[in-house]
Amino acid sequence: MLSLEKRSRQVVGKVAAQAAARELLPSGLWSHDDIRDNFYYASYLYAAAEDPEIRVRFDRDEARATAIGVFGRVLELQDRRAGSGTYGHWPLELGDDPQSAEPDPLPIELMGSLMLYFVERCGDSLPPELQASFEAALQAVCDSRFYDRPLDKYDHHEAKHTAAKLLFGAYYDDAELLEDGRRSLKALLAHVEARGLHEYGSQPWFWHWVQAFTCVRLLLSDADITDDLKRMLDLLWSERSLHYIGGAWAGPHARQRSEDTPKDAGVAFDYLQYGDFRLPPQLKRAEYAGFLFYEAPEASRIAAMDRLVPVEVKKKILKPQPDGPDRELHSYTYLTDSYAVGGMWERSEEFDNEQHRWDVTLPLSYELGSAANQAYFIHPAPGQAEGDLRHSSPFEAILPDRGAVLALYPVPEGQDPSIVGVLPKGEWIREERALFGQAGGAYLAVYLRHGYEAEESDDRVTVRSAGPGGAVVIEASGIEEAESLDAEDLEGFADLMRGRAPDFGADGRSVAYRSLHSRRLELALGADGEPQAKIDGTAAAFGDYVK
Incomplete structure (x- = not known):
């Protein structure tokens, strides 16, 4: 390295x-x-x-x-x-x-x-x-x-305002402005330490937090301020490390740009911090990554780069609402050395609906080249540009658990119920309602309730499945995991998974699946349309599942 x-x-x-x-x-x-x-x-x-x-x-x-x-x-x-x-x-x-x-x-x-x-x-x-x-x-x-605004939303805008108060207060020897910045930093830090980042997994906004406070940390020498800056940057990088897998960002995202999906391409900041993947020929959205660097806590960096022992990251996120109390969201991410699976149990309204609710994420690798490293499905929101699969409709219920995700798409009558998915390029076995593939160091099994059409392009496989009550199950497995179950190659993995096909409800409002981890997963929509989940027969209420 x-x-x-x-x-x-x-x-x-x-x-x-x-x-x-x-x-x-x-x-x-x-x-x-x-x-x-x-x-x-x-x-x-x-x-x-x-x-x-x-x-x-x-x-x-x-x-x-x-x-x-x-x-x-x-x-x-x-x-x-x-x-x-x-x-x-x-x-x-x-x-x-x-x-x-x-x-x-x-x-x-x-x-x-x-x-x-x-x-x-x-x-x-x-x-x-x-x-x-x-x-x-x-x-x-x-x-x-x-920058002369009071803290209110505790978001990336206010992080940048706070940094500017500190920087320009020090640069122009403005004691009053510097003190205002000091107070803002302490208040923002206390808020984030107590409540977390409600702009979860959003690369463009997260990197603005990092750049703003790293810039101040590198230029100011006030001991009290730099101590708070260290705490803030340690928190930010520890959060990043929780969802890091080989240059990629696993788990749900409050916002994503075209550089973030279906290929993790905005990698400059991660490359400087971790350095455990090859830098791509072209760098996108590098902003000031090459000039600003703050080394994350060693324990966080080591944990992020060592996924030999799988980990589950469960987080409760308090999402501010414009007219009412904060809403609890519950994020789940499962990370191994060869893949990660993550999702947000509940759907929330996000900026321009540029959210990414769930996916299977593969580490960046030479084998994948410039191809997609994510696998996911959505019911596209109306008006979405062709090929831009970043905007999903609200008609989706999911259950993520370890290497698997169950998803239902209860699209109302009168709307196109078709769902669209992205799969990484690799070797794929296509069957009537299933696909089994190998990409990088992982196998993927994809089951659909309806038939599908698959189109391979330079950087991805796009899957379209029509029919009311659409549903999908995806499970990922590392190659060594599959070998422990006597699947020695892709054909062996396909043989293993053919006999594990999920039970899709006749009306498309339920699905049951026994995962490779021998966990019985069930997801159904109640009479009120609310999702109901069970794991091994025990109800998995969203608020109880993630503490």
């Missing part, structure tokens, strides 16, 4: 190479999709050009000049209009004419703090005129007071 220093330089060099290979648009930027990407790419390109320890295949002087030019264009797009309600802000989506794009409240939250970090670390080597531009931009960020 490479050292941390080498992994960091590897990430910086790889993202810099991606930036150097991109053509600048007539605007002087690489992208009009998200202004932050221009700042991130310029940071990597400049850092790689300045660091002789990083091997590059581009001209360093040209790269340095390109980065400086992009920095200048980004800074020019900041709103500096006196009296403007968005003073100090940047636009997010730049459109056809970046100069006329409207300021947005999002970029300043994280990019403002990371700009301060960049200036503190690299400012002395910048041309004087660019140094002055950065200083003017940072002053405008501070003067915007975007």
Whole structure:
């Protein structure tokens, strides 16, 4: 395994190479999709050009000049209009004419703090005129007071506001602002320690928590503040480690982007922390991972990378509700060295319905290449773009237990009841209502209540199953697990699993299955439509199942 220093330089060099290979648009930027990407790419390109320890295949002087030019264009797009309600802000989506794009409240939250970090670390080597531009931009960020909001939702936005108070309070020697940040940090830390993260398993939001507080930890020296920052970062990385499997993020997610499913592609932060998988040729959403690093507690890191002994992670999540008391959600994840199975027992409304309620997750591996490493089914929500299987309807009940998941899809009459699934590429045996496959170091058995059509593409197998009352059962097994049951290859695994087909209820409202762990799993919908689960004949109420 490479050292941390080498992994960091590897990430910086790889993202810099991606930036150097991109053509600048007539605007002087690489992208009009998200202004932050221009700042991130310029940071990597400049850092790689300045660091002789990083091997590059581009001209360093040209790269340095390109980065400086992009920095200048980004800074020019900041709103500096006196009296403007968005003073100090940047636009997010730049459109056809970046100069006329409207300021947005999002970029300043994280990019403002990371700009301060960049200036503190690299400012002395910048041309004087660019140094002055950065200083003017940072002053405008501070003067915007975007962070001047009380804690309310205890979410990633408020984490970034808290970090900005601390950073800019220290940078401008503003004792009152620094103290406000100190109070916010203590309150946010107490809340998270007592109640956990209600933005569960959400990579984009989680990494914003990590970046914001790592940035502060690396720049501030106040002992009281840094102690609280250590506690916060230890908590965040311990949470990450609970759901880590070979570069992938197992378990349910409150939010997922296209980089998160069906392939775990946003891996830069994990690579620096754990380093136990191969870095892919292209890095997506690396943001500032190559510059910000905080080493997780050793016990957490070791536990995350050692899954020889399977573990069950059961968590109760208190989800704030807009009009009423918090709702209890119950998360379950089972992790081995070759696969993980996880799910959220209850469904909740999440941001843009970009949630991922359950899946089987495989570690990232060379054998899988760029292919999907997740297996799951959904009943697609209306209006979902073709091929974007991130938005499920509310018509689903699940029972996750160890290597298996049982799922029912009670779609009301008048709506298309078809369910769609994603399976990783590998070797598959297809039968009338079942598929048996091997991908990486795991076998998968997939049982469907109705027939199906399967289509293989470059990175996945897509399965569509029509018919009312759809239902599916998936069980994963490690190769060594299967060998202990006398299944020596995929055909042997298929023979083993053919005789274990689940009992689907005639109306599609129930399913029973005996898993490879010899546990009798039952899931049914009551007269009121609420799911009822049993494990070995004992009712498994959601609130009792996960303490």
